[in-house]
Amino acid sequence: MTVSAPLWPAVLGRFGWQDLPFVRAWENPTISELIGAFAGALVVVGAVVVAALLTRYGKWRYLWTEWLTSLDHKKIGIMYIVVAFVMLSRALVEAVLMRMQQAVAIEHPGFLSPDHFGQLFSTHGSIMIFFMAMPFLTGMINYVLPFQLGARDMAFPWANSIALWLTIGAAGLMMASLVVGEFSTGGWSGYPPYTERAFSPGVGVDYWIWAVTLGSIGSTMAGINIACTVYKLRAPGMRFMRMQMFSWTSLCTSILMIFAMPPLTVATLLLALDRYLGFHFFTNDLGGNMMNYANMFWLFGHPEVYILILPAFGVYSEVVSTFSTKDLYGYTSLVIATMAIAVLSFTVWVHHFFTMGQSANVNAAFGIATMTIGVPTGVKIYDWIWTMFRGEVRFTVPMLYALAFMMTFVLGGFTGIILAMPPLDYLVHNTLFLVAHFHNMLIPGLLYGMLAGYHYWFPKAFGFRLDERWGRIAFGCWVVGFYLAFFPLYVLGASGMARRTQAIFEPSFRPWLYVACVGAFVLLAALTSLGIQLWVSIRDRASTRVEAGDPWDGRGLEWSVSAPPPEYNFAVLPLIDGRNPFYDHKHDEGQPDPYASPSSYEDIVVPRGSATSVVIGLAAAVAAFGLIWEIWGLAIVALQIVVAAVVLRSFGRDQHRTIPAAEVAREHEKWLARVRATPAIPRQLETAAVNRGLAEIVA
Amino acid sequence: MTSASFLMLGLAGCTALSHGFLNPQGPVAGHERDLFVTVSIVLLFVAGPVLLLTPLFAWHYRLSNRGDAYRPKWNFSWWVEALIWIPPAGIVIGLAILLWHWTQIDDPYRRLPGAAPIEVQAIALDWKWVFVYPDLDVAAVDRLVIPAGRPVHIRLTSGTVMQSMLIPQLAGQIYAMGGMTTELNIQAHRPGRFRGENTQYNGAGFQHQKFVVVAVPSADYDCWAAAARRGKRTLDAQTWRRLSARSIIALPVEFAHVTPNLFERVLETTGGMSHSPTKAAR
Ligand SMILES: [Cu+2]
Ligand SMILES: [Cu+2]
Numbered sequence: 001m002t003v004s005a006p007l008w009p010a011v012l013g014r015f016g017w018q019d020l021p022f023v024r025a026w027e028n029p030t031i032s033e034l035i036g037a038f039a040g041a042l043v044v045v046g047a048v049v050v051a052a053l054l055t056r057y058g059k060w061r062y063l064w065t066e067w068l069t070s071l072d073h074k075k076i077g078i079m080y081i082v083v084a085f086v087m088l089s090r091a092l093v094e095a096v097l098m099r100m101q102q103a104v105a106i107e108h109p110g111f112l113s114p115d116h117f118g119q120l121f122s123t124h125g126s127i128m129i130f131f132m133a134m135p136f137l138t139g140m141i142n143y144v145l146p147f148q149l150g151a152r153d154m155a156f157p158w159a160n161s162i163a164l165w166l167t168i169g170a171a172g173l174m175m176a177s178l179v180v181g182e183f184s185t186g187g188w189s190g191y192p193p194y195t196e197r198a199f200s201p202g203v204g205v206d207y208w209i210w211a212v213t214l215g216s217i218g219s220t221m222a223g224i225n226i227a228c229t230v231y232k233l234r235a236p237g238m239r240f241m242r243m244q245m246f247s248w249t250s251l252c253t254s255i256l257m258i259f260a261m262p263p264l265t266v267a268t269l270l271l272a273l274d275r276y277l278g279f280h281f282f283t284n285d286l287g288g289n290m291m292n293y294a295n296m297f298w299l300f301g302h303p304e305v306y307i308l309i310l311p312a313f314g315v316y317s318e319v320v321s322t323f324s325t326k327d328l329y330g331y332t333s334l335v336i337a338t339m340a341i342a343v344l345s346f347t348v349w350v351h352h353f354f355t356m357g358q359s360a361n362v363n364a365a366f367g368i369a370t371m372t373i374g375v376p377t378g379v380k381i382y383d384w385i386w387t388m389f390r391g392e393v394r395f396t397v398p399m400l401y402a403l404a405f406m407m408t409f410v411l412g413g414f415t416g417i418i419l420a421m422p423p424l425d426y427l428v429h430n431t432l433f434l435v436a437h438f439h440n441m442l443i444p445g446l447l448y449g450m451l452a453g454y455h456y457w458f459p460k461a462f463g464f465r466l467d468e469r470w471g472r473i474a475f476g477c478w479v480v481g482f483y484l485a486f487f488p489l490y491v492l493g494a495s496g497m498a499r500r501t502q503a504i505f506e507p508s509f510r511p512w513l514y515v516a517c518v519g520a521f522v523l524l525a526a527l528t529s530l531g532i533q534l535w536v537s538i539r540d541r542a543s544t545r546v547e548a549g550d551p552w553d554g555r556g557l558e559w560s561v562s563a564p565p566p567e568y569n570f571a572v573l574p575l576i577d578g579r580n581p582f583y584d585h586k587h588d589e590g591q592p593d594p595y596a597s598p599s600s601y602e603d604i605v606v607p608r609g610s611a612t613s614v615v616i617g618l619a620a621a622v623a624a625f626g627l628i629w630e631i632w633g634l635a636i637v638a639l640q641i642v643v644a645a646v647v648l649r650s651f652g653r654d655q656h657r658t659i660p661a662a663e664v665a666r667e668h669e670k671w672l673a674r675v676r677a678t679p680a681i682p683r684q685l686e687t688a689a690v691n692r693g694l695a696e697i698v699a
Numbered sequence: 700m701t702s703a704s705f706l707m708l709g710l711a712g713c714t715a716l717s718h719g720f721l722n723p724q725g726p727v728a729g730h731e732r733d734l735f736v737t738v739s740i741v742l743l744f745v746a747g748p749v750l751l752l753t754p755l756f757a758w759h760y761r762l763s764n765r766g767d768a769y770r771p772k773w774n775f776s777w778w779v780e781a782l783i784w785i786p787p788a789g790i791v792i793g794l795a796i797l798l799w800h801w802t803q804i805d806d807p808y809r810r811l812p813g814a815a816p817i818e819v820q821a822i823a824l825d826w827k828w829v830f831v832y833p834d835l836d837v838a839a840v841d842r843l844v845i846p847a848g849r850p851v852h853i854r855l856t857s858g859t860v861m862q863s864m865l866i867p868q869l870a871g872q873i874y875a876m877g878g879m880t881t882e883l884n885i886q887a888h889r890p891g892r893f894r895g896e897n898t899q900y901n902g903a904g905f906q907h908q909k910f911v912v913v914a915v916p917s918a919d920y921d922c923w924a925a926a927a928r929r930g931k932r933t934l935d936a937q938t939w940r941r942l943s944a945r946s947i948i949a950l951p952v953e954f955a956h957v958t959p960n961l962f963e964r965v966l967e968t969t970g971g972m973s974h975s976p977t978k979a980a981r
Contacts, residue, residue: 285970426871430898496867
């Protein structure tokens, strides 16, 4: 084996040819290296194919002006979700590889080298949390929240775009680590001292540090933006206790983001100081203490769980109420429960290190604080159950996700209480039991919620419905795959199998590992079904259009506008006179017609697109790349570009565009005329082709 | 042929659990297993209603079933509120009392009743465990020999990155961290061999970092100690350097003599004495 020497340090930093997976695979063609090279090639080929297609169809300019530089909250939301789906695909394939490895590596080395396996669980966790879950929920909030508040945009459209581009830049770093160099093997939590230079000298941990740092800064900005939008941009009459539940959970999520993300940024930056400048915050020697890292990381890490789950709770509230054709049961209880969860989530972080030797009193106090969260969470589940009571439940795809969630989540809560008991946590901490538990919370609690929201709001965003049949197939695969993949892990964890194990020396684990592996493949089939569904839906879109904008007989204000909505969301800002103004206007006697022409129109000011946010996000990623590879010149230049872009933007004029009242009037009246020509349909027919997005008015 | 192999698989599946805390071989794990069973039974009453009511309501109130009165505006009832807040809160209060009590008595630092404990110092290395018996001047790598029926008091530290020691059939786990000491008290009811491991990932050899706990009858333990003391290998500075390197050892080894105060020296070299209250006392 040749030793990789840095080439021209000033230009290429510590890069050597060995850092390319293709070179490694050429010199040492094991299956593990070939898989690495294949993944790297997939990234390169994918990028080239996308670029070629854009060139072939001349779509570069369209993509740049209409999407990438757009400050419209709807387009930013959609771009976030696209990122989430791309990253989901990668992280799910990685999960399948790990399950395959464990299934074959029973008293056998398997096909992945230990180091490759370490990188896989680290990227899987980091991606799923920071680059799948976070973009998905941020995108969903971005798209839906301004509508539900009766607003025309987010509070800070430019900051919104920067947050998106920082996330994209960070996700880009994750992808770059497949092609150049390696990734950390320190897991998604990156615990020092293992992640210190002394034990992990390569570029892997640096990729992790900078990807997470950029992502967390983006999430902090997103949080501030969401909170300010709720506080400042509600339509006239939209009191707090009139907001839709999704708006409430978005608000609580954003507050959690504002307080929880900075400890993470600080933790990763201190780790960077240790690694780059020889500080000793978390090292073994010279006064370093990794407990400080554990504290800061979980001060973020636990609230993060609720950052991930609360938006999904919001989606479920909307979905269950809409598809039960009924008011949400216990609105006030749900609001109180949501806020209680948000506050309590900051009081329990020590349960992540019950096993680090603090006193029994400390452990007991944090254990009890942890269990307390079970009460408001349970209340929420019961509120959804009672929402169905005396309703008319329709089993559409989003509703199926909600039902599967309620029944599966309660099992995750069950094991959560077990983990909250310190004596039981001692037994199963760091084992597959824990892995099973958090996947049990995050797959039904986050992924199903996001998928329910995706099916629910897709027709709003794109003007046509998703294919119902493929949606059900995907749903079935997600549910069956989940049970097959994760319930065996509870058994293995209770049998003492440690997580992150590349090879297994206990033959009796074999059947459970086989079942889990089959489950992983079913989950992959679920994702594939979603892809097929999207393709089929786009192909058949002529028969599923819902221009009138209200295919599900919805409640929030987002359903009161056309699908897809105009750039300015509302031709005239709505006046709010109740908790479900649009729904009540549709259905109640003596209420104003929700589709009546407004008496007058005004000019509407919308933000102009800006290239600066793209430049800031990408230059920050390039600077991070420079830091990772110790190409100092590149890092300095890229950082200067970031500063220059901020300065430039602050001198910019003409940052807004005015849409004249006449144009708004023309567009809106045209849509109203179309609504009047649309046949209203009863709920029984909502998945049929006749559903053009107008709900039947049954008083 | 295939059916036979499936049968084998099924049998193997059931034996998996026998390696864990559901088949405890000592008082600590046994006690924790009892708590597990108790809590699981309580939680059945929490999960049960949700698992029953969700499908029941969803199916009964489906759109095509027009039998029941449809009440689209019904959204509140004090009775239901009381039902969904009070019983769960009561259960959590009950579990909290249980938790407080059991956390105190299952505290890993709590000495076990009975005879004076065997003192063991466990040092985590990449990718092996070193067990020093300070009273015997004996050490072993990747094998912990203990007398059945006697309490064992383990002090842990790490000569490298953070690790976590778990012997599922005997007790819960505790971390071993550089520069810090943690403690764990274990005991085996009867002679036997139990699996121990590190559960905190620490690099490429992690999956191999297992050790065996051999519980032997008291008399045999004394024989073992005497035999171990007569051994030729010594754990001196040079051997320690070799052991500390990242590697997996093929078979457990034993040492007759150990560098004096090895555990304290490891603590010191990992910079840790600054955390330790004993430094000020000296
Ligand atoms: Cu996962
Ligand atoms: Cu937590």
